[in-house]
Amino acid sequence: MKILVINAGSSSLKYQLFDMNNGEVLAKGLCERIGIDGAITHKRPGKDTFEKEVALPTHDEALALVLELLVSKEYGVVSSISEISAVGHRIAHGGEKYSRSSLIDDEAIAYLETIVPINPLHGPPAIKGIKACKRLMNNTPQVGVFDTSFYSDIEDFRTIYPLPYELYTENKIRRYGFHGTSHRYVSAKAAEMLGKDIKDLKIITCHLGNGSSITAVDKGVAIDTSMGFTPQEGIPMGTRSGSIDPSVIPYIMKAKNLSANEVEDLINRKSGLLGVSGISSDSRYVEDAAKKGDYRANLAVKMLANSIKKYIGSYVAELNGIDALVFTAGIGENSAMLRSMVCEDLDFFGIAIDSEKNATMPRGSQADISSDSARVKTLVIPTNEEYMIALDTLNFCKE
Numbered sequence: 001m002k003i004l005v006i007n008a009g010s011s012s013l014k015y016q017l018f019d020m021n022n023g024e025v026l027a028k029g030l031c032e033r034i035g036i037d038g039a040i041t042h043k044r045p046g047k048d049t050f051e052k053e054v055a056l057p058t059h060d061e062a063l064a065l066v067l068e069l070l071v072s073k074e075y076g077v078v079s080s081i082s083e084i085s086a087v088g089h090r091i092a093h094g095g096e097k098y099s100r101s102s103l104i105d106d107e108a109i110a111y112l113e114t115i116v117p118i119n120p121l122h123g124p125p126a127i128k129g130i131k132a133c134k135r136l137m138n139n140t141p142q143v144g145v146f147d148t149s150f151y152s153d154i155e156d157f158r159t160i161y162p163l164p165y166e167l168y169t170e171n172k173i174r175r176y177g178f179h180g181t182s183h184r185y186v187s188a189k190a191a192e193m194l195g196k197d198i199k200d201l202k203i204i205t206c207h208l209g210n211g212s213s214i215t216a217v218d219k220g221v222a223i224d225t226s227m228g229f230t231p232q233e234g235i236p237m238g239t240r241s242g243s244i245d246p247s248v249i250p251y252i253m254k255a256k257n258l259s260a261n262e263v264e265d266l267i268n269r270k271s272g273l274l275g276v277s278g279i280s281s282d283s284r285y286v287e288d289a290a291k292k293g294d295y296r297a298n299l300a301v302k303m304l305a306n307s308i309k310k311y312i313g314s315y316v317a318e319l320n321g322i323d324a325l326v327f328t329a330g331i332g333e334n335s336a337m338l339r340s341m342v343c344e345d346l347d348f349f350g351i352a353i354d355s356e357k358n359a360t361m362p363r364g365s366q367a368d369i370s371s372d373s374a375r376v377k378t379l380v381i382p383t384n385e386e387y388m389i390a391l392d393t394l395n396f397c398k399e
């Protein structure tokens with residue numbers, strides 16, 4: 001069975017075609033600058049890459065080009081689009097309705113349109129991607145896999161903000177959580193690596209990339225997570241501030257005469273590692289500068305490591321224990337420096353890593369970096385949200 005996974009952004013469309021008989025990626029690629037000028041990169045493992053600047057006025061033209069390439073003589077991997085059994089869509093927000101992956105019919109699209117106000121960045125392009133597939137792929141089932149659905153079992157006292165309750169009932173302001181597909185994937189992988197049933201494990205998963213979040217998983221169920229109403233809450237990120245004293249916002253709006261949009265831009269695109277270091281949002285550059293003794297770069301890295309440590313501590317308390325700590329995504333998978341700073345002096349919790357294993361583990365592979373004496377397993381697991389989406393879509397089709 002072949003499953004196409006689509007991740008539509010405001011000016012981009014990422015895709016991967018999986019053969020689910022063996023989990024192999026047959027083709028993957030990226031349409032960029034949709035609505036601006038347009039370009040596509042189309043890859044097939046072990047074969048030539050196709051790259052072209054081409055006008056892509058809307059997501060419809062982008063998807064049409066992807067489908068054309070998937071069946072083309074030169075760059076194709078299937079003989080007909082009808083070989084694709086279903087499409088899995090990455091959808092950042094499922095609101096309060098979607099507690100699991102679901103078929104996207106007209107009613108579902110209508111619901112997703114009603115929650116655009118609480119998902120203004122990712123909602124509209126995801127809907128465009130779904131509508132393009134519906135138009136161009138006839139009756140191929142479209143399945144939505146929601147970043148928020150892993151968090152639908154989090155108890156209400158952990159999702160409510162201490163604000164007037166009407167802001168929840170009238171405006172749906174509450175904590176939702178994001179990156180759920182990644183946290184779900186790596187927590188399941190962790191159980192697999194440990195050869196244990198996930199129902200017997202308390203796991204803390206750290207998805208540390210350009211956007212970052214931490215999740216507490218008890219018996220396979222997420223019980224708390226660091227992102228909230230938006231992906232802004234939680235630990236500092238590449239350019240996002242993460243949680244700050246809320247009163248800083250009106251204060252800087254008044255002090256610097258900033259509009260709501262300008263302050264939103266400041267906390268989303270000018271803060272985090274970039275804001276504090278003044279060097280980059282990319283932790284590679286910030287870490288390099290910190291190693292060379294740059295004060296602000298060092299401050300940024302220490303701030304980030306300490307914030308992660310505080311979440312781990314609070315989640316150990318909420319879980320009443322921990323069996324495994326997992327690092328994933330760009331920074332979590334690649335930065336031995338950050339992993340070692342986070343895990344330093346956590347032996348009280350039974351967390352201790354082997355510095356040799358941490359420094360020398362092969363990039364891109366999964367690894368157990370715990371020291372032999374550690375009670376808690378510290379694991380590095382490459383995330384694979386696309387595969388998880390394909391798997392959910394496959395399972396949905398089998399039902």
Ligand code: AMP
Pocket residue numbers: 208209210211238281282283284287329330331334335336
């Ligand atoms: P992601 O959002 O998961 O793609 O992660 C992207 C981020 O991972 C980049 O912005 C970098 O900050 C970080 N990253 C990638 N490779 C490394 C590395 N070798 N060391 C430190 N950070 C890295």
